[in-house]
Amino acid sequence: MKSNKLVMVSLLAAALCMVAVTTVSAAPIVIKFSHVVAENTPKGQMANKFKELVEKKLPGKVEVEVFPNSQLFGDNKVLEAMMLGDVQMAAPSLSKFKKYTKSLQVFDLPFLFDDMAAVDRFQQGPAGQKLLHSVESKGLLGLGYLHNGLKQLSASSPLRVPADAKGKKFRIMSSDVLAAQFEAVGAMPLKKPFSEVFTLLQTKAIDGQENTWSNIYSKKFYEVQPYITESNHGLLDYLVITSTEFWNGLPDDIRVEVKKCLDEAIAFGNKVAAEKSVSDRQKIIDSKRSTIIELTPEQRQQWVDKMKPVWKKFEDEIGKEYVNAAIAANKK
Ligand code: LMR
Secondary structure, three states, X not given: OHHHHHHHHHHHHHHHHHHHHHHHHOOOEEEEEEOOOOOOOHHHHHHHHHHHHHHHHOOOOEEEEEEOOOOOOOOOOHHHHHHOOOOOEEOOEHHHOOOOOOHHHHHHOOOOOOOHHHHHHHHHOHHHHHHOOOOXXXXXXXXXXXXXXEOEEEEOOOOOOHHHHOOOEEEEOOOHHHHHHHHOOOOEEEEOOHHHHHHHHHOOOOOEEEXXXXXXXXXXXXXXXXXXXXXXXXXXXXXXXXXXXXHHHOOHHHHHHHHHHHHHHHHHHHHHHHHHHHXXXXXXXXXXXXXXXXXXXXXXXXXXXXXXXXXXXXHXXXXXXXXXXXXXXXXX
């Protein structure tokens, strides 16, 4: 009787020990989220919200470490690092995937979308959802789209008509469509990382660049660019991306919960994007450091006429189904 009791107690102690060991040894899954922009931007806010939600919903199970301002990787390195497992999530601009797929170039076609509602319709429709998987054969998976907004042209001299851009050097993201877009107006495009743009502008190594209001404001481009043309000529949105190996390796229940947190963080980031496209524009006006040029319909049409022929050059490699679906998304 006594020895039975002793066996029971020993078994219980051993079981408790095992539970304790498992609990202590189950280290949380770490998601390193790397991005290149400031924290007070749509992407910066989205990443921070994602961390907050994940760590609230999955305490002790998943930790998110956010690295803003190209602290960990620039956009030219982040996808390679992701495939090596050095970073688990990122949200590069859709213009930075050319090494992995040609189809995402659709988002760079100038004057393609009438407004952000059309962008939404395209991204959430069948063609946009299919594009989330366009990098899967390379070991990457798009988890969702995040908005920043429409791009404006900033420069050291006023740009009202395409001829004003002739011979000027513009920094662009690593996209051949964007290169062709600037070449179409006789300008010289230079592919450079985001982290170098301010210095290039400040030292006058380049004359201008294209970006959204929130990037122009948060990175202080407006302090070194006396003119900003409100052209709304193209889109800057992001693909929230992970590696298929990391994503498929997550336990099912964790993956479902992380995805829910991400969807909520993206919805929050999109709200921030809409607000900032108005408030950061206003802050730039209030600073009086840069003059905002509003185009007349005739002036805008001149930019459209020069840049839109770029579509033809790229539609085969992008895939006509995507270009047509994007055009159709403009109709409400
Ligand atoms: C840029 O390089 O201009 C942008 O893609 C930066 C960003 O991520 O918004």
